[in-house]
Amino acid sequence: MLDFRDVGADLEGYRAKLSRRPGFDDAVLDAVTALWTRRSDAIGRTQRLQEEKNTQGKAMKVLFQKGTDEEKAQARVAQRELSQAIKDADAEVLAVEGELVSLMLEIPNVPHPSVPEGDGEDDNKEVRQWGTKPSFTFTPKDHVTLGEGLGMLDFERAAKLAGARFVVEYDDLARMERALAAFMLDTHVREHGYREVAVPYLVNSTALTGTGQLPKFEEDQFRVPFSEATDYWLVPTAEVPVTNLYHDQILGPEDPSLPHAYCAHTPCFRKEAGSAGRDTRGLIRLHQFNKVELVRFEHPDRSYQALDELVDHAENILKKLELHYRVMLLCTGDISSNAAKCYDLEVWLPGQNRYREISSCSNFEAFQARRAKIRFKEEKKGKPRLLHTLNGSGLAIGRTLVALLEQHQLADGSIRIPKVLRPYMGGTEVVNSRL
């Protein structure tokens, strides 16, 4: 969320910056400015009425001891009228503010100047590549063929249990989900300095609003209809519970200094409402998948440096797993609504002959911090400022499994396990079929 004061103070500046996003309708900005004025007027009125009522109220006690019955009655009527007037003015403030906030919640973040313009995916800029495409002396299979060939991926039974877009894994591939999570967490904790955290997989709508999934993307979220009164949603990513750890908090100078960096492993649940028919084969787009997520709370002055570090930490996992990938800088047409700047890591999938997103690393600047009220003070008496939040996948585990299967496949359909993962796989070097 942007600050409507900033928008009102520099309407044309924001119009220009936000118009870099294709499809942004700037009419909403004029509505915001109009509401802002109405809000200020209404607040001014309420406060003047309050002041008057307080002044009169202080005189009441004396009056009730010494005044005549008639004076008392008059004062009572006057106060009652003031109370009513305050109530009315308050109601207007609330109504206008409600409208204003609901508009603000829908306005996307301002893209950083370094974000290239573009209409969509094809306009993203490749920043660098790491490694080379593996070459095969045979035609590489895709992960579904490989996994089913090993007898370790089972989409039919998953469909029986839950429906489309779920998977059942067995044996070494089931173990590899666990191994990858442990390997990634260990690396981020030991080598990159993140603090490991285990969080709830159900969150409330306040948390989802704080990180920006609500209200705009409600159709992507799984709501748990536990009862009328409860407000439970399955987490779409650990970003939500982890970022909201600091909800409504002011970090003081006595707190361990910024940055605060966390990593968490959770399943992620997504409706994939808008992607019917897309990526229906395999592990690429499921309703449930595992992910290790990195979340950072940063001083505004160094959040872009932190973004580079974050990308590096995610890349490091791919390097250790010996997976060829490229780094893409997303353009204004492909970047998410919350992010100011975003890099995607795209891993090479020989079975599909294309790169696929395996991590998305974003700087949200103050966009989430303003929604979730996350602030810090540099000095004890200083003014609280919004800090910057960042997060990135480190990495999506299901897609990592896909990449391992496809890039490290051998001619007979078995899979070579990269060295760093072997300790987590009981020393196994190759995944072989048990069939």
Place this chain on the structure above:
RNA sequence: GGACGGAUGGCCGAGUGGCUUAAGGCGCUGGUUUGCUAAACCAGUGUACUCGCAAGGGUACCGAGGGUUCGAAUCCCUCUCCGUCCGCCA
């Protein structure tokens, strides 16, 4: 699921309708005194909104939301969270 008890500033804690502009203490910051440190003393110490060029005002906030009243931290209702016990349970 049942019963009872709680929720007040950074922390502890007083407060049963107007003397609260939230006492008092701790902590913290600045100052005075002072070989150093400590102590003592003095002053300050939240958040949001709002008016103002500024200095500096004003308004709201005692878990949340409603209600009663001229007036609510205080009385009433609903909810949330925490604690203790009982039942059920991985």
